Amino acid sequence: MWAGRAQAYASSFAGVCAHPVPRLLDAARVGAGVRVLDVGTGTGTVAEAACARGAGVTGVDAEADMVEWAARAVPPAAIHLAVLPQLPFSEGLFDAVTANFVLDHVGRPRAAITELRRVVRPGGRIAVTLWAVPEAAGQALLGRAVRDAGVRDAAVRDAGLRDAGPPVPSRPAGPAAEDDFPRTETGLTELLTWAGLRDVACEPVRWEHRVPADAWWAGAVAGLGPVGQFVASRPERTRADIRRHFDLLSTEFAIGGGELALPHAALLAWGRR
Structure with missing residues (x-):
């Protein structure tokens, strides 16, 4: 999903994912x-x-293109290629571990959070963010455009997308039931507690992401995220129809100058080993 897309991500969706970062670092x-x-x-x-x-x-x-980009962008940091749930670090090596919208993209979230706990020292803190379910209106915009364009046939099912309510491609097929957890404050709190963390807390984070409409659409066409993968894989005529519906729906969020104010909602949770 993210292979070779570091530049596209940096110029589009990285901005929306950056909003909770100060609070994430404070929590850790x-x-x-x-x-x-x-x-x-x-x-x-x-x-x-x-x-x-x-x-x-x-x-x-987990993606080499992202590693190369981050290594250039943040030279003081040591950046490595590694895939959860197996990190190449000894137990208790770090004082704090952060994971910003990472649990959304792992197939084994319970194994992943256990591994985060392993590499933090006793007393050290872990802080994570997660997209809230149901999605906020701004997050659902691209999926709604796909639905309103009528792209809801077998192609949606073949893309392996999980729908909430009407057929709107939104999330990839989730983990197995024994590995999954509810994407709610209670569900995320229970996941961190299950992993053995103490003093666990969770709070919602809401904001409006201001972005040019063309830039938000460009992220989808570049194949970013589940909906983007779906949009990018459609024939040109289908993409044009989705774009037409995207433009119509975008008027709900327009703030002038071609910009949108898109409501987003996430969960921030933390605890200590």
């Missing part, structure tokens, strides 16, 4: 001298912010 108590691991670092947004606080930062990502 990242400051000067703290040894922090940022898992799923992507293009390095969290790693860069942690470096700015004077932390000693290591970042990992």
